[in-house]
Amino acid sequence: MKYPRKTATGDAGEFFAAYKIAKELRWPCRLFDIDIGIDGQVEIMAGEKSTGRFVAIQVKTTTAEEKSCCYVEAHHFDYWVSAEIPAFVVLVDLLKEQMFLHLIDPSQKYVRTSEGTYKIYFDLASDLFTPESGALMVKASERSAEFHVLRDYNRTEEAKQQLFESAWEAENGESA
Structure with a gap:
């Protein structure tokens, strides 16, 4: 059996990311056995209690000096x-x-290369993972939760309006 260097590097990067998140933030980081575009999921915690919110992570690993970008497939x-x-x-x-x-x-706006991949840039100072990086994950999960609540509210309002219109039509025997 072989364990190619590229696979070993990728696995080490995923395990390192999960380790850092668990160690620095004290949050669960679940790595997935099946990779279809997401390597893991981080559960957002408030102290020792789960908030019920999550963020996804896709890990790109490097052993190059001063690499500040990576390329990802469009799909x-x-x-x-x-x-x-x-x-x-x-x-x-x-x-x-x-x-x-x-x-x-x-x-x-992301840069799309002539090969069809996207170039993701990292600021090696401001994007460095620290214990304070948890606030970025919390904020992203809160924005996502707010989006879903607003989306569901709008769907409810649209359904309510359709019910009112249907009731009016039924009462008056005509279209609104």
């Missing part, structure tokens, strides 16, 4: 943008044992 990028929970691309630098977070923001 993965589209998957993250359409996901029900916020997605972070995590760049793990195994040489320096550091990691960097980038929240995929559908309102941000």
Whole structure:
């Protein structure tokens, strides 16, 4: 059996990311056995209690000196943008044992290469993962929760309006 270097590097990056999140934030980080565009899920905690909110992580691992970007396939990028929970691309630098977070923001313009991949940039100072990075994950999960509440509220209001119109039509025998 073989364990290719690329696979070993990728696995090490995923385990390192899960370790750092659990150690620094004291939050559960579940790595998935099946990778279809998301490597893991982080559960947002308030102290020792779960908030019921989550963020997704996709880990990209490097052993290169001073790498500040990574490339992702368009179908993965589209998957993250359409996901029900916020997605972070995590760049793990195994040489320096550091990691960097980038929240995929559908309102941000991303560079698409001629090969069809997206280039994700990392600011090696401001995107460095620290215990304070948890606030970024919390904020992203709160925005996502607010979006879903607002979406459901709007659907409810639309359904209520349709019911009122149907009731009016039934009472008056005509269209509104």
